[in-house]
Amino acid sequence: MLVPNHVAIIMDGNGRWATKKGLERSAGHLEGSRTLEKILFHAMDMGVKILSVYAFSTDNFKRDRKEVDYLMNLVVKFFRSKLDKINKRNIKVLVSGRKEHLNIDVIEAIEKIERVTIDNKSGILNICLNYGGQEEIVDGAIKLAHDINNGLDITSFTKEDFRRYLYHDLPEVDLLIRTGGEQRLSNFMLYQLSYTEFYFTNTLFPDFDKSEFNKALFMYENRDRRFGGLHEENR
Secondary structure, eight states: OOSSSSEEEEEOOOOHHHHTOOOOHHHHEEEEEEEHHHHHHHHHHOOOOOOEEEEGGGGGSSSOOOHHHHHHHHHHHHHHHHHHHHHTEEEEEEEEEETTTTOOHHHHHHHHHHTTTTOOEEEEEEEEEOOHHHHHHHHHHHHHHHHHTTOOOOOOHHHOOOHSSSSSSSOOSSSEEHHHOHHHHOOOOGOOOTTOOEEOOOOOGGGGHHHHHHHHHEEEEETOOOEETTEEOOO
């Protein structure tokens, strides 16, 4: 099977999953975190090297305060409770996004899981938290401008060079999965999605199991990928 190197998932539908079952929205987010753990390990077992997930956008702070607080606490619990398991699987954890507006316990949990897993080599889990694709590009441009002011020569600067100014220098996304039935990017990894294959499913994220993930991989395997009009083998 032709397996994508870098898969990104917009984990949509947690709240709707809970509402359909007559539960609090928080129950959907909790179930979604359990699904993430299962999909992470399954993706790595299938040969995916990088899994990027949209956990919380910059715009999500506009939600009800109770829901935001629950999500932040869930992030901390996930990092703390899954650290040993993720570390034993030799997976490196990165967190992409802005630190502003995050509570100190969230920042401390981020710093710990990144520090403990920094040398792991089997794969990468990139969690996009307090993240926006446009914000990432703006923040990168600010860092680049700082280096230019300090003498950086950009005469032959390339789009690959700019990737180093993003939150993390990761390869472009090969496959984007969005659950929950919506068909938009919602400001997710805009710089990294230029030639990505998209897979949209009506399945709500808590129900997105291994078989659903495999459907996305099968679709990817059967796509004729083109880059600027060229076949992949002529890239």
